[in-house]
Amino acid sequence: MAPSRKKHAKAQSCVIPEGFTVLSLKFSSDSAAQHQLFVKEHRVRAERSSHRPLDRTLFVLNVPPYCSEAVVKEIFSKFGCVESVELREHPGSTQESGPKLSKFFQPLSKQCFKVGYIVFKNTSSLSAAKSHPLNEPLVVCTTQHTVKTGVEKWMQEYTKSFIEPYKLQEIVDSFIEDYDKRKEEDAERKKEQAEKQKEDEDGWVKVTRGPKGAKARPRSEAANHKTLQKEMRKKKRKELMNFYTWQHRNTQKEHIAELRKKFEEDKQRIALLRAQRKFKPY
Structure with missing residues (x-):
């Protein structure tokens, strides 16, 4: 009798559309409930960051809170050495504007399902994670590495939230020094931009070529205001004043109306001075 194929069939990975591989996840080895992670190789052409190498970064969806x-x-050290892990609420670039805040001043992260970027040391680890079979779930909490949840987790986080006053003072001083340094750099950069965009006597602006590969910097507000004024003066010089007959007629009417208005104001002022007996024509 021929042996059954199911008995000797090898466990295979589960690949779904969009190139994602499904991995099973269990909180503990004796847990009946299973969670599913969706992983694939991170490949974004627009992102050329050294923090996420395209050949060693694994993109993970549906990471539980x-x-x-x-x-x-x-968990993923099972497939090889992991260099770094980054969890975010939404997928996106690693570029963040503003200074890097300490963990004591950062807002609390939301308790929600997140996306992750896992950077392995070797490319083979990435292939091993993608080819992991679905029927072999990954275990979160083991005897060697316990994961606390519920009240125990809250108590642990509450205990870690305390910090010594001198450590907090060091963090604040470091942040203030970094802030002052960035302010000085911004002032120097604005000063350099103003000098580069300064006009000479003939109205020419000296344009210098920046370093190779550098992006064009946006013009400052003062430079935009100066350019707008120059355009308005240029447009005003090109305007034809009193070129047509109707323009000349309208100009005359406006001038006569202004003279009449001024005459009436003078009459009222003289009448007021007479009433106050302060009118001295000579």
Whole structure:
């Protein structure tokens, strides 16, 4: 009798449309409920960041709230050495505007399902994670690495929220020094822009070529205002005043109306002075 094919069939990975591989996730080994993660290789042409190498970065969807960056790193260490893990509420670039705040001054993250970027040390680890079979779930909480939830997790986070006063003072001083440094750099950059955009006696602006590959900087508000004034003066010089007959007629009417108005104002002022007996024509 021929052996059954199901008995000797190898476990295969589950690939769904859009190139995602489905991975099963269990909170503990004795847990009956399973969670599903969707992973694929991170490939974004517009993003050329060294923090997310295109050949070693794994993009993960549907990361549960009880999985922190340390927990995700421990789970995927099964496939190889993990260099870094980044969890975000929405997929996006790593470029963030503004200074980097300390963990004590950052807003609390939302308790929601997140997306993750896992950077492996070797490319083979990425292939191993993508080819992991669906029927072999990954375990979050083990005897070697326990993950606390509920009240225990809240108590742990509350205990870690305390900080020594001198450490807090060091963080604040470091932030203030960084802020002052950035303000000085902004002032120097604005000063350089003003000098570059300064006009000479003939109205010419010296244009200098920046370093190769540098992006064009946006013009300052003062430079835009100066350019607008120049355009208005140029437009005013090109206007034809009293070129047509109707323009000359309208100009005369406006001039006569202005003279009449001024005459009436003078009459009222003289009448007022007479009433106050302060009129001295000579």
